[in-house]
Amino acid sequence: MEPTKKDVRVIGEKIYLRPITLEDTDLVVKWRNNEKVVQNFIYRKPISREEHICWMEQKVATGRVIQFIICDLQTDKPLGVVYIQNIEEEHSKAEEGIFLGEEEAFGRGIGTEAARLMVRYAFEILGLHKLSARVLAYNMASRRMHEGAGYEQEAYFKQELYLDGKYEDLIFYGIIHN
Numbered sequence: 221m222e223p224t225k226k227d228v229r230v231i232g233e234k235i236y237l238r239p240i241t242l243e244d245t246d247l248v249v250k251w252r253n254n255e256k257v258v259q260n261f262i263y264r265k266p267i268s269r270e271e272h273i274c275w276m277e278q279k280v281a282t283g284r285v286i287q288f289i290i291c292d293l294q295t296d297k298p299l300g301v302v303y304i305q306n307i308e309e310e311h312s313k314a315e316e317g318i319f320l321g322e323e324e325a326f327g328r329g330i331g332t333e334a335a336r337l338m339v340r341y342a343f344e345i346l347g348l349h350k351l352s353a354r355v356l357a358y359n360m361a362s363r364r365m366h367e368g369a370g371y372e373q374e375a376y377f378k379q380e381l382y383l384d385g386k387y388e389d390l391i392f393y394g395i396i397h398n
């Protein structure tokens with residue numbers, strides 16, 4: 221079978237991105253349910269194995285979501301996940317999501333590099349015009365990471381979401397392919 225755009229590996233300096241497979245299921249479910257990730261996501265309910273497999277079948281396999289595993293370039297160790305969802309071909313745009321899973325991965329510039337690689341892939345390989353990201357205002361790591369990857373703040377929504385008994389501010393970030 222001819223390789224498709226979804227099969228491409230994106231190589232960086234410390235990491236590379238490879239397409240997610242069903243074999244990554246246990247790891248990704250564990251990472252996504254880690255408190256550090258849950259507290260920074262809008263959807264907070266635990267994700268089951270079955271739900272993830274359903275996501276893989278209905279979204280990833282159909283191309284509605286393009287999802288990569290972030291891997292260490294030296295050791296191949298999987299470290300986290302980056303993806304685009306809500307792909308709108310008509311408007312040539314999509315929404316980015318990202319989370320690291322392995323404790324050792326946090327705070328070493330891996331997130332920023334993965335976000336940059338995703339932007340490169342979306343613009344240069346997929347030919348998209350715009351990526352956006354929704355970030356809870358208190359998530360400074362994600363704000364700094366998106367800014368470091370070239371995203372700009374486009375909107376700040378005060379008390380936009382009611383999460384765990386509190387109203388939270390939400391920031392929309394965007395990056396445009398010039």
Ligand SMILES: CC(C)(COP(=O)(O)OP(=O)(O)OC[C@H]1O[C@@H](n2cnc3c(N)ncnc32)[C@H](O)[C@@H]1OP(=O)(O)O)[C@@H](O)C(=O)NCCC(=O)NCCS
Nearest residue numbers: 260318319320326327328329330331332360361362364365
């Ligand atoms: C967001 C996330 C992917 C960032 O990845 P990372 O590799 O830890 O981030 P980096 O090391 O690239 O750091 C990016 C910036 O954030 C800063 N930063 C990192 N961790 C931070 C923290 N806990 N608090 C405040 N700032 C932090 C870094 O200093 C860096 O800032 P700089 O560019 O000004 O130097 C990671 O923290 C994560 O997976 N968080 C949980 C899930 C999540 O929040 N996903 C995004 C939802 S919108």
